[in-house]
Amino acid sequence: MIQAGISLFVTTLLILAVWKLEIVAYILDIRPTERGIEFLFFRMLRFYSLPFANIEYVEELKDGGFLTHPLAYNCKNRLFAKTFYIKKRKGLFTRQILVTPPDPASFRNFLLRGGVRVLDERA
Numbered sequence: 001m002i003q004a005g006i007s008l009f010v011t012t013l014l015i016l017a018v019w020k021l022e023i024v025a026y027i028l029d030i031r032p033t034e035r036g037i038e039f040l041f042f043r044m045l046r047f048y049s050l051p052f053a054n055i056e057y058v059e060e061l062k063d064g065g066f067l068t069h070p071l072a073y074n075c076k077n078r079l080f081a082k083t084f085y086i087k088k089r090k091g092l093f094t095r096q097i098l099v100t101p102p103d104p105a106s107f108r109n110f111l112l113r114g115g116v117r118v119l120d121e122r123a
Helices: 002-020 104-113
Strands: 028-032 036-041 045-051 055-061 073-075 083-088 096-099 118-122
Touching: 055 104, 083 104, 104 118
Parallel strands: 055 118, 073 096
Antiparallel strands: 028 036, 036 045, 055 083, 083 096
């Protein structure tokens, strides 16, 4: 029983260390482009492009979005970073995406320059 508790504790610490070191950010990340947002595997392989025209609005969240947007596709890869909720105009599988960009301020400015409506933080 004690050994199981220790194993769980060590596993939890390792997971938090991996997130804190942002190793996960190398596996799944986003990249701003002149036409919108690209979603990448290993920072090289684009698996999805989201054009500005398909973004209804973006909202900054104070929390991680787990409780406020439980049906959103979770594309967050930075543990304690600011979360952005992207509401798409149309979509086949999901119209809601949660992301954690590396630099939230520049990501917000990027969206505003692209003509996307960005809502202020909410709890």
